Amino acid sequence: MPEPYQLYYWPILQGRGEFVRLVLEEAGAPYVDVARMPEAEGGGFKPLLAFVQGEQPGHPPYAPPVLVDGELVLAQSAAICAYLGERHGLAPDDPGRRKQALQLQLTVGDVADEAHDAHHPISAMLYYEDQKEAALQAAAKFREERLPNFLGYFERVIERSGGPWLMGGALTYPDLALFQLFEGLRYAFPNALADVCSSTPSVLALRDRVAARPRIADYLASPRRLPFNEHGVFRHYPELDSDT
Amino acid sequence: MPEPYQLYYWPILQGRGEFVRLVLEEAGAPYVDVARMPEAEGGGFKPLLAFVQGEQPGHPPYAPPVLVDGELVLAQSAAICAYLGERHGLAPDDPGRRKQALQLQLTVGDVADEAHDAHHPISAMLYYEDQKEAALQAAAKFREERLPNFLGYFERVIERSGGPWLMGGALTYPDLALFQLFEGLRYAFPNALADVCSSTPSVLALRDRVAARPRIADYLASPRRLPFNEHGVFRHYPELDSDT
DSSP states (O other): OOOOEEEEOOTTOOTTHHHHHHHHHHHTOOEEEGGGSOGGGTOSHHHHHHHHTTOSSSSOOSSSOEEEETTEEEESHHHHHHHHHHHTTOSOSSHHHHHHHHHHHHHHHHHHHHHHHHHOSSOTTSOGGGGHHHHHHHHHHIIIIIHHHHHHHHHHHHHHHTSSBTTBSSOOHHHHHHHHHHHHHHHHOHHHHHHHHTTOHHHHHHHHHHHTSHHHHHHHTSTTSOOOOTTSSSOOOGGGSOOO | OOOOEEEEOOTTOOTTHHHHHHHHHHHTOOEEEGGGSOGGGTOSHHHHHHHHTTOSSSSOOSSSOEEEETTEEEESHHHHHHHHHHHTTOSOSSHHHHHHHHHHHHHHHHHHHHHHHHHOSSOTTSOGGGGHHHHHHHHHHIIIIIHHHHHHHHHHHHHHHTSSBTTBSSOOHHHHHHHHHHHHHHHHOHHHHHHHHTTOHHHHHHHHHHHHSHHHHHHHTSTTSOOOOTTSSSOOOGGGSOOO
């Protein structure tokens, strides 16, 4: 039996760690979500903060999520998802196509970053309330220009690949990321998303296909899946969504 | 003889394409910087825009840079750098360490994104002049909190690896990215960078080592290296730098 992976991520939010959790769940890979364990069992914030403050051994991460696999310490959600996806049959075999899967994961990550920056345009170091005026402008640009562009792009990728997945006939890890992005956007911008996704049927179908995967369905129904909330990347501030 | 790589990127700026150009140059890999060729030879904006508008065959990119290698079409600068680095001996061989190199490249990219967003906090779709008030606030937070954190992080990575490079004794593609980041920050925020980099001697030494690599030195002295300017990721608006 291999040792379970250790995931270090904020225990109270989905955030960028959720992209990793979804790959671990779909792979059926044993893992410990360390910061969600009781402190008495070595969990809680403390071991996570030790990574952020450079007090853990191994290759230093700048920020969580951090995956530990034996001696390997790895950060950056896209790098972790690529690592896991390639090990667990959730990535193509060809080196060039592997990098195309990574490209898609990174583009999903770019949209997630922009969705985050829509509520924190000035700085992640300031409260939302202290940058609300700028956020109203940023969110309008995001909803009206970026959101349709990005979802239209993923629609084109699925069409071009022959579908039903981003890379063609087999699910790869960026499909899980696109599912998570869709769910996050629907939580944060329900009105704006409803407007856009009627013209991206392949993205919508992919979302439903991911949700119906047995391991993912099991995960989503379990207490392991944290609810969306106003601590994560995707936040529902009604004033940042469109009116209808 | 393999066909030269084709790089598609904005012909008037370094931007995110520069991370790719540096890997191609250090690898000594033949490449054509397509949009910088004369229109009569198939260059100019037109073939680049065709990619962005989804009119080129192959896996669709969302945005430049785009690398074409025979049948392979690949976008996202970090994915392209990883692809080239792994093919040309500028990446570790071990799968886990390969992903750590990618992690570092992505963290450099995060800093570059934040440096960009310091002058465009509300939206990349608006002019700087139309978001200047927000930019003054965003740039102050970037200079005072993010810049020292990030450079301190890379200093720790070099120390922990044993140096002189990020991954230890051999240059890998994220070293080229860190060089570019340093040069860009020095262009955009000369005063703020001077304050910080006196306490990151290993980062400074790494920058000098990259600049002294024969192929990089040759590239930097050639007309292939575009100057920094106010179209790229790193822009020098004196009002966004610190005073001293």
